[in-house]
Amino acid sequence: xxxxxxALRVLPSPPAAVPRRLRSREQRQGCRSRRYSKVxxxxxxxxxxYKLDALEPYISxxxxxxxWGKHQQDYVDSLxxxxxxxxxxxxxxxxxxxxxxxxxxxxxxxxxxxxxxNHHFFWESMQPEGGGSPGRGVLQQIEKDFGSFTNFxxxxxRAALSLLGSGWVWLVLKRKERKFSVVHTQNAISxxxxxxxxxxxxxxxxxxxxxxxxxxxxxxxTNFIDHLVSWDTVTLRMMRAEAFVNLGEPNIPSPSSFxxxxxxxxxxxxxxxxxxxxxxxxxxxxxxTVK
Numbered sequence: 001x002x003x004x005x006x007a008l009r010v011l012p013s014p015p016a017a018v019p020r021r022l023r024s025r026e027q028r029q030g031c032r033s034r035r036y037s038k039v040x041x042x043x044x045x046x047x048x049x050y051k052l053d054a055l056e057p058y059i060s061x062x063x064x065x066x067x068w069g070k071h072q073q074d075y076v077d078s079l080x081x082x083x084x085x086x087x088x089x090x091x092x093x094x095x096x097x098x099x100x101x102x103x104x105x106x107x108x109x110x111x112x113x114x115x116x117x118n119h120h121f122f123w124e125s126m127q128p129e130g131g132g133s134p135g136r137g138v139l140q141q142i143e144k145d146f147g148s149f150t151n152f153x154x155x156x157x158r159a160a161l162s163l164l165g166s167g168w169v170w171l172v173l174k175r176k177e178r179k180f181s182v183v184h185t186q187n188a189i190s191x192x193x194x195x196x197x198x199x200x201x202x203x204x205x206x207x208x209x210x211x212x213x214x215x216x217x218x219x220x221x222t223n224f225i226d227h228l229v230s231w232d233t234v235t236l237r238m239m240r241a242e243a244f245v246n247l248g249e250p251n252i253p254s255p256s257s258f259x260x261x262x263x264x265x266x267x268x269x270x271x272x273x274x275x276x277x278x279x280x281x282x283x284x285x286x287x288x289t290v291k
Contacts, residue, residue: 043080043093043116045073048123055126058223063211071207072119079112093117094192101193114188118168118201125200127230134231138238145180152182153225159184160221166205169221171234172196173241197241199234 048068053061083089088096088109097117100110133139139149146152152171160169163184172191174181183191184204191198202224203209209220 043076043083045069045076046120050128054128055228058212058227059126059209060212063209066211067203067208068119068123071205072116075112075115075119079109079116082109082112088113097190097192110193111188114190114193117192118188118190119203121198122168122201122203124233125202125230126224126228127232129227130230131225131227132231135235138231138234141180141238152180155182156225157218157221160202160204161218163204168204169202170196170198171200172198173238197237199237199241200229 045068048064052064052068055064086109088100091099093113093116096109096113100107100113102110133149134142142149142152146155156169156171159182163169163186165186167184167186167189169182169184170191172181172183173179174196176195180199181196183196185191202221204217209217213220
C-alpha cells in the first residue's frame with residue numbers, strides 16, 4: 001500500500017531516545033520550532049490513472065469531474081487546514097489514519113484523512129475495460145474463500161446493498177484469518193484502521209453514482225464488478241500483501257511464474273505503474289526556513 005502513502009516530506013530528526021509517539025508538538029511541527037528547519041509538504045489532489053471519460057459509459061465524465069474535482073478536493077483542502085496545527089503533521093497518510101482512528105473514537109483529523117486515502121484507492125481500483133475474471137492467483141484465492149467467483153460477486157453486491165446510508169464496500173485480506181472477506185464500512189471508516197489489508201473498494205456515497213444511476217445502487221455496483229474493477233491492480237496489491245501475510249496454497253504467483261501474457265504485463269506495466277504512483281505523490285513542496 002505504499003503507493004498510496006502521503007506526500008513526500010523531509011522531517012527533522014528528533015533525539016533518538018524520544019519515541020515517535022512521545023515527541024512534543026514542537027518537534028512534530030518542526031517548522032514552528034527554532035531548533036529545526038525542514039521542507040514542508042502538503043497533500044495534493046492526485047489525478048486518476050486514466051482520462052476522466054475513460055470509464056464511460058459506466059461512470060460518466062461529468063460524475064468523475066464532480067466526484068474527483070470537487071468532493072475529493074474538498075477532503076484534501078480540509079485535511080491540509082487541519083494538519084497546519086495538528087499533532088499529526090508529518091505523518092504519512094496511512095500512519096495518520098491508523099493513529100487518528102484512536103481505537104474507534106476518531107479524532108478530528110481522521111475523517112478527512114481517511115476519505116483522501118479511500119478516494120486514491122478507489123480510482124486505482126478501476127480501469128477502462130475492466131471487470132471480467134481475475135488472474136489465476138487471485139481467482140484461486142477467491143474460490144478458496146468464497147467457493148466460487150460467482151459467490152464472491154453476489155456477496156460483494158449484497159454487502160453494498162445492505163449498507164444503510166453512505167460508506168464503502170471492500171474486498172479485504174484478513175490478517176489473522178489469512179483469507180479474503182467482503183466488508184462494508186460506514187462513512188469514512190477504512191479497513192486500514194481495523195488492521196485489514198484492502199484490495200478493492202467501491203464508493204457508496206450518493207455523489208459517486210447519483211448523476212448516472214439515480215437511486216439504482218444495484219446497477220452501479222453490478223457495473224463496477226462486471227466492467228470496471230481492475231483485477232490487474234488487485235494482483236499487484238496481493239503480491240505486496242503476501243510480504244506480510246502468508247496465505248499458504250494457493251499463492252499469488254510470483255512474476256517469474258506468470259504465464260507469458262502476464263509476464264508481458266508485469267515487465268511493461270509494473271515499473272511504469274509504480275513510478276507513476278510515486279510521482280503523483282511527490283506533491284507541491286513549500287520550503288520553510290527557521291531563522
